[in-house]
Amino acid sequence: MRVIIVDTATEVAQTGGDIFLQQLARKPNSVFGLATGSSPLALYQHLISAHLDQGVSFAGVTTFNLDEYLGLASEHPQSYRFFMQSKLFNHIDIPNSSTHVPDGASKKPTETCRLYEDKIASSGGIDIQLLGIGRNGHIGFNEPSSSLTSRTRVKTLTQATVNDNARFFGEDETQPSLSLTMGIGTIMDSAQIVLIATGESKADAIQATVEGAISASCPASILQMHRNAIVLVDRAAASKLANQEFYTFVEDQRRKLDAQ
Numbered sequence: 395m396r397v398i399i400v401d402t403a404t405e406v407a408q409t410g411g412d413i414f415l416q417q418l419a420r421k422p423n424s425v426f427g428l429a430t431g432s433s434p435l436a437l438y439q440h441l442i443s444a445h446l447d448q449g450v451s452f453a454g455v456t457t458f459n460l461d462e463y464l465g466l467a468s469e470h471p472q473s474y475r476f477f478m479q480s481k482l483f484n485h486i487d488i489p490n491s492s493t494h495v496p497d498g499a500s501k502k503p504t505e506t507c508r509l510y511e512d513k514i515a516s517s518g519g520i521d522i523q524l525l526g527i528g529r530n531g532h533i534g535f536n537e538p539s540s541s542l543t544s545r546t547r548v549k550t551l552t553q554a555t556v557n558d559n560a561r562f563f564g565e566d567e568t569q570p571s572l573s574l575t576m577g578i579g580t581i582m583d584s585a586q587i588v589l590i591a592t593g594e595s596k597a598d599a600i601q602a603t604v605e606g607a608i609s610a611s612c613p614a615s616i617l618q619m620h621r622n623a624i625v626l627v628d629r630a631a632a633s634k635l636a637n638q639e640f641y642t643f644v645e646d647q648r649r650k651l652d653a654q
């Protein structure tokens with residue numbers, strides 16, 4: 395697991411965005427796994443700028459989002475499909491047919507989840523997966539106690555996650571407590587994983603992810619078992635890591651070797 399600590403949230407977005415742009419340059423028909431929430435917003439802006447200012451094309455890219463609220467149709471303003479359209483897809487040249495978000499309006503959610511797995515497999519698998527992290531260590535909507543080998547399925551959100559996400563919903567809007575989410579096993583099948591986190595509120599979760607025991611109590615801790623995972627954090631999110639200096643030293647060494 396690489397741990398990259400940068401000074402600010404802006405640098406997290408730039409560094410994370412550049413990792414995706416490098417993947418795209420290597421393989422124009424890459425399969426991206428994407429996330430919603432506050433964490434990726436600035437990173438998506440970085441990708442949009444690369445498209446608008448430098449002519450970077452996403453026309454060959456296929457995307458799979460991690461999760462969706464069960465019960466919200468794609469046109470619902472709080473749905474993750476709506477989020478992805480307004481925060482990324484509508485501003486780059488990716489064909490709509492190449493973007494996938496689990497169908498929150500599905501009347502057969504179990505079947506929808508199975509087909510989502512099939513679709514990921516038939517696209518050749520995810521080359522690079524972006525993750526945020528919940529304060530309780532969740533990835534996607536895999537809450538603590540989720541099986542570390544789970545596949546895409548229906549999951550119940552914890553009250554803590556419902557509370558954390560209440561800020562996106564109006565007072566008169568019903569907030570779903572069920573979701574469709576890629577499983578932890580699905581996420582772990584990605585060739586590369588980039589988890590981003592900013593701010594002090596994520597510091598405990600990042601500490602448990604990087605330095606804690608691998609446990610379903612902190613689903614993100616399974617990334618310790620991945621061959622190509624990066625945890626990219628700002629100083630505030632890194633503040634509870636015991637070995638911050640070592641991680642920074644390792645990255646310095648890496649840069650020196652790359653420059654040779």
Ligand code: F6R
Nearest residue numbers: 429430431432433526527528534
């Ligand atoms: C969203 C997702 C969630 C979020 C996590 C952090 O697609 O999968 O796991 O990444 O809840 O959310 P923010 O970034 O809003 O703090």
